[in-house]
């Protein structure tokens with residue numbers, strides 16, 4: 001009996017707390033709990049941290065890998081990112097020190113037995129990649145308010161849960177937080193798409209590529225994207241070319257191109273009107289889902305109709321998202337192109353960013369090597385500038 005009472009008391013308390021959390025979120029107030037990198041507990045901006053967050057998003061969008069970004073943030077200079085991600089002490093360490101300082105200040109006026117104990121400060125080791133992933137996933141950086149009930153796995157999986165945790169109003173529009181965003185919505189969204197796309201079909205400057213041209217160069221015979229296979233780029237039956245030779249040639253050609261002024265706006269990325277259109281179209285599809293959801297709630301349509309509408313609209317949304325990734329991915333290769341010294345910038349860039357630069361400047365097609373010719377023939381690599 002006592003246990004039952006206690007349990008229901010706990011349940012009531014939990015319900016009360018989560019109702020308060022929902023209300024907080026709906027009002028766009030900063031959620032309680034550990035402050036995210038870049039924001040104070042109250043939701044204000046911490047300039048040097050916010051700068052790091054921005055660099056993390058842009059670098060990832062420009063093709064830097066999660067591990068390159070993590071290394072840069074940890075102060076390891078093995079791989080460089082573009083823009084440069086500054087080294088910072090681990091966030092958990094910073095936050096623990098801050099909390100201890102607060103407690104110490106608060107408890108000065110308290111009698112000894114009421115003073116709260118200080119927590120052990122974690123050592124300053126390298127950042128865990130999962131923390132960096134958490135930063136890239138956090139909707140708060142784009143100014144979105146979030147709420148995920150503790151007992152619900154939103155969206156049915158870890159991958160979707162961040163997007164699904166964005167609190168939406170009745171029209172399906174995201175609720176804005178009262179804090180200043182650190183990255184714009186397009187950048188945040190492009191990062192989610194990149195993290196989401198497992199096959200990376202729409203994302204040829206993807207994060208997991210290990211070679212400059214795999215999935216990027218095309219076969220000069222059939223126009224398919226080339227795969228990398230033991231030291232060469234291949235298209236079955238058409239092309240087998242030494243990777244080293246081709247990459248050397250492409251790199252030198254790109255370097256020469258970057259030494260000359262690049263057009264101020266060679267990128268389809270600045271296609272603002274199209275990006276706006278995409279945004280509006282996505283809004284329309286979301287509204288349809290919301291309407292179907294209401295109809296279902298009102299028992300006007302059945303569960304399977306809702307499912308059908310949802311699947312149909314989600315498919316349309318993901319196609320639009322893919323297009324948006326293409327537009328904004330190229331935008332971020334602009335970091336190299338817009339640098340004061342693009343040649344130096346491209347040399348410092350990691351593999352992903354280098355691929356981004358190639359993709360935004362030209363298309364590379366490999367022709368079969370002529371029989372009996374040993375020497376590399378520059379004519380066998382076609383570079384068509386955009």
Ligand SMILES: [Zn+2]
Pocket residue numbers: 219220221222223224235236238239
């Ligand atoms: Zn082919």
